[in-house]
Amino acid sequence: AQSVTQPDIHITVSEGASLELRCNYSYGATPYLFWYVQSPGQGLQLLLKYFSGDTLVQGIKGFEAEFKRSQSSFNLRKPSVHWSDAAEYFCAVGRRRGSNYKLTFGKGTLLTVNP
Amino acid sequence: EAGVTQFPSHSVIEKGQTVTLRCDPISGHDNLYWYRRVMGKEIKFLLHFVKESKQDESGMPNNRFLAERTGGTYSTLKVQPAELEDSGVYFCASSQGGVHGYTFGSGTRLTVV
Numbered sequence: 154a155q156s157v158t159q160p161d162i163h164i165t166v167s168e169g170a171s172l173e174l175r176c177n178y179s180y181g182a183t184p185y186l187f188w189y190v191q192s193p194g195q196g197l198q199l200l201l202k203y204f205s206g207d208t209l210v211q212g213i214k215g216f217e218a219e220f221k222r223s224q225s226s227f228n229l230r231k232p233s234v235h236w237s238d239a240a241e242y243f244c245a246v247g248r249r250r251g252s253n254y255k256l257t258f259g260k261g262t263l264l265t266v267n268p
Numbered sequence: 269e270a271g272v273t274q275f276p277s278h279s280v281i282e283k284g285q286t287v288t289l290r291c292d293p294i295s296g297h298d299n300l301y302w303y304r305r306v307m308g309k310e311i312k313f314l315l316h317f318v319k320e321s322k323q324d325e326s327g328m329p330n331n332r333f334l335a336e337r338t339g340g341t342y343s344t345l346k347v348q349p350a351e352l353e354d355s356g357v358y359f360c361a362s363s364q365g366g367v368h369g370y371t372f373g374s375g376t377r378l379t380v381v
Contacts, residue, residue, distance in 0.1 A: 196359065196373050197372035199369045253316070253365050256313060256370070258311040261311075
C-alpha cells in the first residue's frame with residue numbers, strides 16, 4: 154500500500170526566507186505526486202503535480218517541487234516566502250486505477266511565517 | 269467556471285442524529301470523490317463516483333455512512349446515526365480524470381457533540 158510521510162509537523166520561517174517542505178512516499182510504481190495547500194477557512198488548493206517527464210515541476214504562487222525517484226522524495230520549495238504563504242501544506246500520492254487515481258495524503262505541515 | 273461547492277460549511281449535531289452533506293461538482297466532471305480529515309489525522313479517501321456509479325467505496329468507515337450521486341450530478345453523504353468519532357472535515361472533489369488534478373471544495377466541518 155502506498156504511504157506519504159511529511160516529517161515536519163510545523164515549520165516557522167521569516168518572511169523573505171527560503172522554504173523547503175519535505176515529502177517522502179512509498180509506492181510500487183511510478184507515482185502521481187501532488188502538493189496541496191489549505192489556507193485558514195479555505196479548501197484544498199492544488200499547488201502543483203507530477204505525472205511524468207521533467208522532474209522539476211513548477212506550480213502556482215512561485216512554488217516548485219522536484220521528484221527524486223532514488224530518494225522517493227517530492228520536496229516543495231519556494232525561494233522567498235511571503236506572509237500570505239502561511240497555511241497547511243499536504244503532499245499526496247495518487248494510486249492509479251485506469252485513467253483515475255485515489256489520493257493518499259501525508260499528515261500535513263503547518264507553515265508559520267514571521268514578519 | 270464555478271468550483272466545487274459544498275454545504276453546509278459547518279454542522280453541529282448531537283450524537284445519534286442524522287446529517288446530510290452535499291457536494292456540487294464542477295459541471296462536466298464525471299469523477300467525484302469524498303475525503304475526510306479527522307482531527308489530528310491524515311486526509312483519507314472515502315469513496316469515488318464515476319457519474320452515478322460507485323467506483324470505489326473502500327474507504328467508507330462503516331454502514332452508518334451512505335453516499336449517493338443523483339443522475340451523475342450532485343452527491344450527498346449521509347451519516348446516520350452520527351457518532352462522536354465522525355467529527356471532522358469532509359471534503360468533496362471532482363475531476364475530469366486522466367492527468368488532470370482534482371478540484372476540491374472548501375469542505376464541511378462536522379462536529380458531533
